[in-house]
Amino acid sequence: MEQKSRCEVFYLARPLRHDGVMTPAERTRWIGERARAVGFDLCGVAPVSTEDGQGFEELGRFSEWLARGYAGEMKYLHDPRRSDPRLVLDGAESLIVVGLNYNSAPRANELPGAADTESPRGWISRYAWGDDYHEVLQGKLKTLIAEMHARFQEPFEARAYTDTGPIIERVAAKYAGLGWLAKNTCLINSKLGSWVFLGVVVTTLALEPSLAAGSPPPADLCGNCTRCLDACPTQAFPEPYVLDARRCISYLTIELRGTVPEEFRGQMGSAVIGCDICQDVCPWNRKAPITAPTAFQPREAIRIPKAEIRVSLLAPELEWLASLSQQEFSAVFRGSAVKRAKWQGLVRNACIALGNSTVNRDSPAFSRVIRLLESLSSLGDLIISDHARWALARLSGSSRAAPVST
Ligand code: B12
Ligand code: SF4
Ligand code: SF4
Numbered sequence: 568m569e570q571k572s573r574c575e576v577f578y579l580a581r582p583l584r585h586d587g588v589m590t591p592a593e594r595t596r597w598i599g600e601r602a603r604a605v606g607f608d609l610c611g612v613a614p615v616s617t618e619d620g621q622g623f624e625e626l627g628r629f630s631e632w633l634a635r636g637y638a639g640e641m642k643y644l645h646d647p648r649r650s651d652p653r654l655v656l657d658g659a660e661s662l663i664v665v666g667l668n669y670n671s672a673p674r675a676n677e678l679p680g681a682a683d684t685e686s687p688r689g690w691i692s693r694y695a696w697g698d699d700y701h702e703v704l705q706g707k708l709k710t711l712i713a714e715m716h717a718r719f720q721e722p723f724e725a726r727a728y729t730d731t732g733p734i735i736e737r738v739a740a741k742y743a744g745l746g747w748l749a750k751n752t753c754l755i756n757s758k759l760g761s762w763v764f765l766g767v768v769v770t771t772l773a774l775e776p777s778l779a780a781g782s783p784p785p786a787d788l789c790g791n792c793t794r795c796l797d798a799c800p801t802q803a804f805p806e807p808y809v810l811d812a813r814r815c816i817s818y819l820t821i822e823l824r825g826t827v828p829e830e831f832r833g834q835m836g837s838a839v840i841g842c843d844i845c846q847d848v849c850p851w852n853r854k855a856p857i858t859a860p861t862a863f864q865p866r867e868a869i870r871i872p873k874a875e876i877r878v879s880l881l882a883p884e885l886e887w888l889a890s891l892s893q894q895e896f897s898a899v900f901r902g903s904a905v906k907r908a909k910w911q912g913l914v915r916n917a918c919i920a921l922g923n924s925t926v927n928r929d930s931p932a933f934s935r936v937i938r939l940l941e942s943l944s945s946l947g948d949l950i951i952s953d954h955a956r957w958a959l960a961r962l963s964g965s966s967r968a969a970p971v972s973t
Contacts, residue, residue: 609666611743670762687924692841697863751795760855795845816842889917922958
């Protein structure tokens with residue numbers, strides 16, 4: 568006879584009742600199964616606070632993190648509900664936390680390097696290669712909630728968030744048993760690594776937490792390693808497990824509007840959207856499985872519509888990015904997470920990356936880059952023109968720092 572898995576045996580022994588009345592433990596198990604069925608790789612349940620009502624330890628440190636100014640201009644992080652999920656929804660009892668692997672091939676070290684004479688290339692982080700993850704996860708979470716409403720007869724409320732609400736998702740994920748909060752501040756799952764998007768459903772449903780009462784969350788497996796801390800080009804970690812977002816290239820390229828402080832521009836290398844360095848160097852990502860969903864494969868944008876000429880978002884040419892019009896930007900990045908940086912931010916970032924490029928001075932590409940930067944520096948947009956002038960000065964200067972390899 569074919570061997571039954573423990574899970575199947577459990578079902579045969581204790582079939583779920585179909586009159587809608589399920590115990591919290593049965594609901595948790597059912598939700599886990601449905602979460603997998605809609606395509607999530609991880610699912611766990613956390614209570615909204617600790618048993619003694621004190622709240623999770625990390626949330627207690629949040630006010631100090633804010634007081635130190637580490638949030639920079641991300642005003643939305645000051646929402647007091649972030650420190651207590653119970654404030655997010657009246658009567659909230661449980662947090663359903665899901666994870667979705669976005670480790671799409673190829674890996675960073677398999678990317679084509681631009682030759683010195685070719686048009687220099689920028690770097691878009693892995694999270695933004697494919698379709699906008701907010702939309703992908705929200706779609707799946709909505710399906711999951713709809714299935715829960717169909718399955719559970721009692722009325723309940725549920726709100727789904729992926730970056731979109733006042734929840735610190737990584738803390739929720741830790742207490743749902745999905746992984747540990749690592750020195751680079753990412754949530755690492757021992758099987759999947761850290762290329763995992765998170766989503767949270769805050770609900771009034773009573774569910775059994777994935778971690779049994781009294782059992783600790785997954786152990787911190789960083790050990791003595793300090794690779795991420797050492798590799799960060801902008802020294803954004805004042806101490807292990809703590810990020811000063813104001814120094815992080817991800818913040819500088821995506822969240823920061825306006826001028827990028829000059830002290831960081833040279834260290835940003837070819838980054839135009841986000842940064843993956845502290846995850847690329849992490850040993851837990853070395854054997855991370857490749858994701859199945861095609862949604863996160865690098866997108867191909869239509870560069871010249873009439874000629875159907877396409878360009879991959881994997882290491883795109885900086886000249887193309889820097890010369891996009893606002894209309895082209897909106898068309899190319901519809902449905903992509905890149906749009907959060909906005910047109911001005913992306914062109915600004917492309918100027919910085921052009922200034923950091925090592926394109927051969929005797930090549931036609933170099934002359935084109937200079938001409939492009941000159942035209943951007945006389946553009947009416949003060950932010951773009953300022954960064955274009957910086958890039959021109961850097962390219963014409965005697966010393967040019969080598970770009971950061973990503
Ligand atoms: C704001 C934000 C950012 C900011 C700030 C990042 C940060 N570390 O906080 C910026 C723009 C820099 C950023 C960058 C990235 N982000 Co982001 N980001 C968020 C967002 C919206 C909120 C995070 C938040 O609340 N941060 C606040 C700080 C306080 O949280 P924290 O760093 O975890 O801080 C805790 C520790 O410092 C801890 N602590 C421990 N010891 C000590 C000691 C002391 C003294 C102190 C003070 C604190 C402290 O306490 C703090 C409070 O709990 C979440 C989505 C969400 N709603 O949760 C996504 C999220 C965290 N980001 C995500 C991703 C993918 C990224 C990037 C990889 C994108 C990229 N490639 O560029 C990078 C990774 C950079 C990094 N190393 O973290 C994923 C992470 C998935 C994962 N597996 O961890 C999330 C969960 C989005 C999602 N839904 O999937 N992000
Ligand atoms: S994402 Fe890049 S800049 Fe930000 S902390 Fe990690 S290595 Fe540093
Ligand atoms: S690189 Fe090392 S210290 Fe950093 S998150 Fe990975 S295991 Fe932890």
